Amino acid sequence: MHFRKLDGTNFVHTVAQQAADLGVAVALVWFIFKLVSIVDFKLKKWAASTDNAIDDVLAPLAGRTMRVFIVIIGGILIIQNLTGVKFGALLASLGIGGIAVALATKDSIANFFGTLTILFDKPFQLGERILIDNYDGVVEDVGFRSTRIRTLTGHLVTIPNGKAVSSGVENIGKRPHIRWLTNITITYDTPPDKVEKAVSIIKEILDNHEGMHPDFPPRVYFNGFNDWSLNITVFAWYHPAVYWD
Structure with missing residues (x-):
């Protein structure tokens, strides 16, 4: 006895083929999931061996995120195999909704890779003062999606990790010294010998x-005439680079 669908195809053969494809998909997803679990274990072990507090925060997040991605992608592949629905074509048919989903996915992926960059490249650590996208402050927290810094004015700013990495990070906390530049003005009626004495003092x-x-070494010198005063320029390099010392 042969079971055939209305289009003439063998029903039993079709079911067997789908079951085989499903089994392969499930096995592949399971294998990748276990592989990611091993990578996650190695990441946690590596993070525990470093002195960077960010590693202890981001390593578990990276592992969990990779597993979530594997489950989502695997689920899509399995559903697609069972139903025959092409998710790419479905999103395209949704028009604006599909574009919104694609953009949201793009931002999430950018933030994920930004997080990995922060984890492995270590552009900054918790407690360091950094400058990102004109925001100057101290790093308080680094999460999967974003980094939080406390600005010098006391505001808490949240910056997506993708943007933080792409816009560039200036790590003020790692600079070897602070260059201090100021101008000291004195009145025009000051005699030249007193100007020289002021520079010397x-x-x-x-x-x-x-x-x-x-x-x-510090550099101090008379360098010009202002509209209403004489000008002495002062350069000094402070070490270590801590403003509050």
């Missing part, structure tokens, strides 16, 4: 000041 104060960088 300022340089002596800085030379004897604690924290001056040994490789970059």
Whole structure:
């Protein structure tokens, strides 16, 4: 006895083929899932061996995120195999809704890879002062999707990890010294000898000041005439690079 569908195809053969395809899909998803679990274990072990607090936060997040992606993609493949529905064509038929889903997925993927970049490249650590996209502050938290920094004015700013990586990170906390530049003005009726004495006094104060960088001695000199005053320029390099010392 032969079971045939209305289109003439063998029903038993079709079911067997679908079952075989389904079995292969499930086995493949399970294999990749277990492989990701091994990678997750290695990541956690590696994070525990480092001194970077961000590693302890992001390593488990990266592992969980990879597993979620595998489950979602595997589920889509299995449903597609069972129903024959092509999700790509379905999203395309949704028009604007499909575009919105695609854009949301794009942002999520960008943030995920941004998180991996932060995890492996270590552009900054918790507690360091950084500058991202004109936001200057101290890193308080790094999550799967975003990084939070406390600005010098006290505001808490949340920046997507994808944007943080693509826009560039200036790690102020890792600079070797602070360059301090200021101008000191004196009245026009100041005699030249007193101008020279003022320059000498300022340089002596800085030379004897604690924290001056040994490789970059202070520079103090008269450099010009302002509209209403004479101008003395002062350069100093402070070490270590901590503003509050």
